Amino acid sequence: xxxxxxxxxxAEVSVATVSRVxxxxxxxxxxxxxxxxxxxxxxxxxNLVARSLRTQRTRxxxxxISDVRNPFFTDMVRGIEDxxxxxxxxxxxxxxxEDEAKEADYVDVALAERMAGVILSPSSYRAAHVNSLASAGxxxxxxxxxxxxxxxxxxxxxxxxxxxIATKHLVEQGFERIACVTGPEEYSTAAQRLSGYRTAxxxxxxxxxxxxxRFADFRExxxxxxxxxLLDGPKRPDAVFVANNLMTIGVLRxxxxxxxxxxxxxxxVGFDELPWAELVRPTITTVGQPTYEEGRVAAEALVxxxxxxxxxxxxxxxxxxxxxxxxxxxxx
Amino acid sequence: xxxxxxxxxxAEVSVATVSRVxxxxxxxxxxxxxxxxxxxxxxxxxNLVARSLRTQRTRxxxxxISDVRNPFFTDMVRGIEDxxxxxxxxxxxxxxxEDEAKEADYVDVALAERMAGVILSPSSYRAAHVNSLASAGxxxxxxxxxxxxxxxxxxxxxxxxxxxIATKHLVEQGFERIACVTGPEEYSTAAQRLSGYRTAxxxxxxxxxxxxxRFADFRExxxxxxxxxLLDGPKRPDAVFVANNLMTIGVLRxxxxxxxxxxxxxxxVGFDELPWAELVRPTITTVGQPTYEEGRVAAEALVxxxxxxxxxxxxxxxxxxxxxxxxxxxxx
DNA sequence: TTGTAGGCGTTATCAG
DNA sequence: CTGATAACGCCTACAA
Numbered sequence: 001x002x003x004x005x006x007x008x009x010x011a012e013v014s015v016a017t018v019s020r021v022x023x024x025x026x027x028x029x030x031x032x033x034x035x036x037x038x039x040x041x042x043x044x045x046x047n048l049v050a051r052s053l054r055t056q057r058t059r060x061x062x063x064x065i066s067d068v069r070n071p072f073f074t075d076m077v078r079g080i081e082d083x084x085x086x087x088x089x090x091x092x093x094x095x096x097x098e099d100e101a102k103e104a105d106y107v108d109v110a111l112a113e114r115m116a117g118v119i120l121s122p123s124s125y126r127a128a129h130v131n132s133l134a135s136a137g138x139x140x141x142x143x144x145x146x147x148x149x150x151x152x153x154x155x156x157x158x159x160x161x162x163x164x165i166a167t168k169h170l171v172e173q174g175f176e177r178i179a180c181v182t183g184p185e186e187y188s189t190a191a192q193r194l195s196g197y198r199t200a201x202x203x204x205x206x207x208x209x210x211x212x213x214r215f216a217d218f219r220e221x222x223x224x225x226x227x228x229x230l231l232d233g234p235k236r237p238d239a240v241f242v243a244n245n246l247m248t249i250g251v252l253r254x255x256x257x258x259x260x261x262x263x264x265x266x267x268x269v270g271f272d273e274l275p276w277a278e279l280v281r282p283t284i285t286t287v288g289q290p291t292y293e294e295g296r297v298a299a300e301a302l303v304x305x306x307x308x309x310x311x312x313x314x315x316x317x318x319x320x321x322x323x324x325x326x327x328x329x330x331x332x
Numbered sequence: 333x334x335x336x337x338x339x340x341x342x343a344e345v346s347v348a349t350v351s352r353v354x355x356x357x358x359x360x361x362x363x364x365x366x367x368x369x370x371x372x373x374x375x376x377x378x379n380l381v382a383r384s385l386r387t388q389r390t391r392x393x394x395x396x397i398s399d400v401r402n403p404f405f406t407d408m409v410r411g412i413e414d415x416x417x418x419x420x421x422x423x424x425x426x427x428x429x430e431d432e433a434k435e436a437d438y439v440d441v442a443l444a445e446r447m448a449g450v451i452l453s454p455s456s457y458r459a460a461h462v463n464s465l466a467s468a469g470x471x472x473x474x475x476x477x478x479x480x481x482x483x484x485x486x487x488x489x490x491x492x493x494x495x496x497i498a499t500k501h502l503v504e505q506g507f508e509r510i511a512c513v514t515g516p517e518e519y520s521t522a523a524q525r526l527s528g529y530r531t532a533x534x535x536x537x538x539x540x541x542x543x544x545x546r547f548a549d550f551r552e553x554x555x556x557x558x559x560x561x562l563l564d565g566p567k568r569p570d571a572v573f574v575a576n577n578l579m580t581i582g583v584l585r586x587x588x589x590x591x592x593x594x595x596x597x598x599x600x601v602g603f604d605e606l607p608w609a610e611l612v613r614p615t616i617t618t619v620g621q622p623t624y625e626e627g628r629v630a631a632e633a634l635v636x637x638x639x640x641x642x643x644x645x646x647x648x649x650x651x652x653x654x655x656x657x658x659x660x661x662x663x664x
Numbered sequence: 665t666t667g668t669a670g671g672c673g674t675t676a677t678c679a680g
Numbered sequence: 681c682t683g684a685t686a687a688c689g690c691c692t693a694c695a696a
Contacts, residue, residue, distance in 0.1 A: 001468060003673055014683040019675060028681065043467075048444040049390070050673035052381045053688050060445075068409060068425070074400045081427065090441050093400070093425035095413065109422045112380040113392075135375075136333060249608050256610070276581050276606075278588070281613040335689055346667045351691055360665065382689035385672050667696080677686080 002042040011038040022046060052114065061089050061302065062110035064103060066123040067219075068095040070246060071275040072291055073121065076143065079295025080119060087303055089116060098219070100124040111136050117302045119143055125186035139305040143298040146188045146315070153305055155298040155316045157289035159189050159271075162320035163196025166241050166269040166287050169322060171204045173330050175239035175267050179212040181226040181251060182243040190215070193243040193271060211235050216247055223250025231258060239267035239328070245274055248284065268327040282326035289320045334374040343370040354378060384446065393421050393634065394442035396435060398455040399551075400427040402578060403607040404623055405453065408475065411627025412451060419635055421448060430551065432456040443468050449634045451475055457518035471637040475630040478520045478647070485637055487630040487648045489621035491521050491603075494652035495528025498573050498601040498619045501654060503536045505662050507571035507599050511544040513558040513583060514575040522547070525575040525603060543567050548579055555582025563590060571599035571660070577606055580616065600659040614658035621652045 008015045011034040020027045021035045038044070052058045063080055065073040077093060084091045092115070096103035103123045110118050111132070117139040120130065127150045133140045134152065142154040170178050180197045183190030198208045211234055216222035223242060227250065230237050242248040248270030255266055262268050262282055269285045277284060297316055304311065340347045343366040352359045353367045370376070384390045395412055397405040409425060416423045424447070428435035435455045442450050443464070449471040452462065459482045465472045466484065474486040502510050512529045515522030530540045543566055548554035555574060559582065562569050574580040580602030587594055594600050594614055601617045609616060629648055636643065 004675095005673080015674085016676085016683055016685095017681090020682090023675080026681070031682085045440070045444050045468075047385075047446065047673050048441075049381055049384045049446050050688090051675075053379075053385050053672090053690090054674040054676085056688070058381070068400070068406045069403060071401060074406075077400060077427070085437075090438075091426075093427070094423075095409065095425065105417075106422075108377070109380075112377050114379065114381050136377075249611060252611055275608070276612075279581060279584055279613075280608075280611045336691095337689080347690080348667060348692080349665090352666090355691080357692095358665070363666085379689050382672090383691075385674090385688090386690045386692085388672070665696105668694085670691105670693090672690090674688085675686105677684105679684085680682085 001047075002044040003047070004044075006042055007035065007038045007044050010042060011035045056114070058114055058116050059089050060092055060113065060115045062092050062094055062106065062115050062118045064094045064096055064106045064110075064118065064120045066096050066098045066103075066121050067246075068093070068097075072245060072272050072289075073144075075291035076295035076298075079292040079297075080299045081295075083296055083299035083303065087299075096123040098123045098217075100126075103129055107133060111138060117141070117306050119298050119302055121145055122147055125184070137309070139302060139309060141298050141302045141305060143294060144189065148188075151313050153298075153301040153314050153316075155294055155301060156188075156318070157294065157320050158317050159192035159320075160196040160199070162271060162287040162289065162322075163193040163241065163243070164200045165320075165322045166271070166285075167197045167200035168204070169285070169324065170239045170241065170267055170269060170328060171200065171206075173239075173267060173328055175330075177209075177212060177235055177237045177239070179214070179230050179237035179240040180243070181214045181216055181223055181230070181240060181247055183216060183218040183247075185215050187218075190218070190243060197241055209235065212237055218244050218247060220246045220250040220253075223247025224254045225250070227251040227254035231260075237266065239263075240269075242268065242270045245270060245272035245286075248272075248274065248286075252280075252284070262327050263330055267330065269322075273323075277325075285325045285328035286323050287320050288323055290318050294318055333379075334376040335379070336376075338374055339367065339370045339376050342374060343367045388446070390446055390448050391421050392424055392445065392447045394424050394426055394438065394447050394450045396426040396428055396438045396442075396450065396452045398428050398430045398435075398453050399578075400425070400429075404577060404604050404621075405476075407623035408627035408630075411624040411629075412631045413627075415628055415631035415635065419631075428455040430455045430549075432458075435461055439465060443470060449473070449638050451630050451634055453477055454479060457516070469641070471634060471641060473630050473634045473637065475626060476521065480520075483645050485630075485633040485646050485648075487626055487633060488520075488650070489626065489652050490649050491524035491652075492528040492531070494603060494619040494621065494654075495525040495573065495575070496532045497652075497654045498603070498617075499529045499532035500536070501617070501656065502571045502573065502599055502601060502660060503532065503538075505571075505599060505660055507662075509541075509544060509567055509569045509571070511546070511562050511569035511572040512575070513546045513548055513555055513562070513572060513579055515548060515550040515579075517547050519550075522550070522575060529573055541567065544569055550576050550579060552578045552582040552585075555579025556586045557582070559583040559586035563592075569598065571595075571601075574600065574602045577602060577604035577618075580604075580606065580618075584612075584616070594659050595662055599662065601654075605655075609657075617657045617660035618655050619652050620655055622650050626650055
């Protein structure tokens with residue numbers, strides 16, 4: 001592969017001049033022309049590795065998400081990519097697969113490769129990885145989930161409000177025993193969504209009944225198991241609020257297996273949109289969050305953080321919306 | 333951030349010794365111990381940028397896929413990641429979004445960052461990008477789609493056979509006017525699947541009727557439009573073979589809108605599994621390909637290619653399987 | 665086994 | 681405006 005020296009030789013100028021035409025310094029048009037020709041002729045591409053070493057910075061962002069197969073995250077990535085490319089960064093997508101060890105590996109790579117910044121949806125409720133990024137001076141933005149005791153920018157959906165409107169809607173539809181399947185207690189999203197559910201029940205003058213709450217893992221099999229446990233429990237629910245999309249799928253699969261009708265036997269409201277929702281029968285009522293927007297806002301926060309490492313961390317909360325569909329509407 | 337010199341100073345050894353304990357040269361246990369301690373104390377991480385510049389190679393693979401939101405590709409990525417991490421590589425996932433320009437950008441980044449290799453599912457039927465990788469000496473493996481006139485390793489599903497069994501199945505179910513919605517004519521997958529469809533019809537003693545064939549774009553809206561066009565065409569199909577998962581969704585949406593029943597009015601077989609297939613009613617008959625396996629095999633091919641750049645290119649074809657479900661079965 | 669020093673390809677400083 | 685040259689952090693002959 002051609003180096004800057006090859007170009008310089010061919011254009012009969014110094015490497016400094018080549019570098020200037022490449023990076024926009026002021027140079028005589030005649031020489032510039034010669035350089036441009038030589039670059040084309042040699043198919044020269046600046047070695048970004050060398051450039052990064054010299055300039056002590058890269059144009060790469062690591063986006064570490066907890067599940068590439070969850071459309072929620074991939075939609076978000078689109079928002080990130082659009083901002084990144086507008087700002088001249090390339091996005092490196094890393095899939096931690098809800099696995100703390102994989103997340104740690106990717107954080108290490110981001111640090112070792114001296115990436116310009118990291119957008120992280122934590123697969124761990126512990127602050128260790130974020131702290132190692134922060135202490136190395138690597139700009140980080142948290143997205144989707146926030147972590148206790150971490151001073152970092154965060155972009156989140158209004159989980160509490162979303163869960164609140166979802167549960168209130170089920171109350172208004174006349175459901176009596178409304179259950180909740182949420183995620184691991186330690187995750188902010190799980191806790192906030194549970195909290196919104198409880199508040200809505202309290203406001204409706206009902207006692208929150210802990211036998212109707214299950215903590216699962218935000219994944220499909222977990223949702224399935226939680227629903228089974230609810231159906232086999234002491235108090236059989238007639239409706240359920242499920243705190244994310246994948247678990248909603250598991251819940252629906254369980255109900256199908258048991259030949260329970262939705263919403264006749266059990267009403268369902270899920271958090272997050274379902275992919276290809278229009279093909280699922282019955283259609284599912286969901287709390288939608290602005291996923292693309294979350295990605296965009298997170299990326300913009302990262303841009304600001306890179307420009308100004310010492311600014312006060314920001315916390316952006318985006319609104320959610322209830323999409324009422326068939327799965328939660330009685331008597332039609 | 334600490335450098336190797338800081339570690340050397342603290343451990344009271346030379347940088348060469350530090351480098352040796354880091355990379356496994358032979359060094360006195362006492363010194364090694366001191367180095368290890370210093371590394372920990374300083375939270376030293378080797379600068380991969382510097383290392384790459386010096387060694388002229390990186391431990392990064394670029395995986396450029398044409399659609400992050402298509403579960404087919406994300407499943408494949410899992411297979412790639414597993415092999416990569418076992419071999420000590422990190423995977424950089426790049427989403428070209430079926431956009432030739434984005435693909436070109438990512439190819440440029442991979443080249444400029446001097447990545448160790450690229451796995452590419454082309455978003456272009458032209459060989460330009462693969463050729464620029466090849467001529468720069470960057471190992472490439474094609475996956476899912478192959479390109480005319482390109483000498484590179486390729487890992488593919490047996491598209492022709494898959495389309496053949498799908499169409500034969502529809503014939504056997506007694507469908508009379510079997511249509512085909514395939515992808516852009518220039519893509520090998522689209523052409524091969526169309527070919528399998530035609531062969532099956534010929535074998536059944538039927539004339540291939542070109543008014544029953546549509547070339548769409550492998551995306552959902554394209555499938556929807558193609559189905560509309562078929563329904564409004566001169567010869568209304570009573571069954572359709574759809575050449576990928578996203579277009580199948582579009583086809584189903586169209587049929588739902590027109591209030592046509594599946595399989596009563598129109599039988600459907602799709603290529604690729606549908607995500608969360610069990611929630612879709614009716615359940616959809618599909619030709620499944622071993623997606624995880626495809627990723628694994630492609631990654632192994634890349635490993636071999638890196639070790640032996642001059643070997644003869646390989647072409648691996650993996651079998652497909654027909655999963656018969658409700659959408660194609662008449663009279664039950 | 666250990667240390668010294670050169671160079672990977674760039675950019676940036678400093679004279680000219 | 682241009683060119684020579686010194687870093688950036690690391691690895692690896694080569695010499696000790």
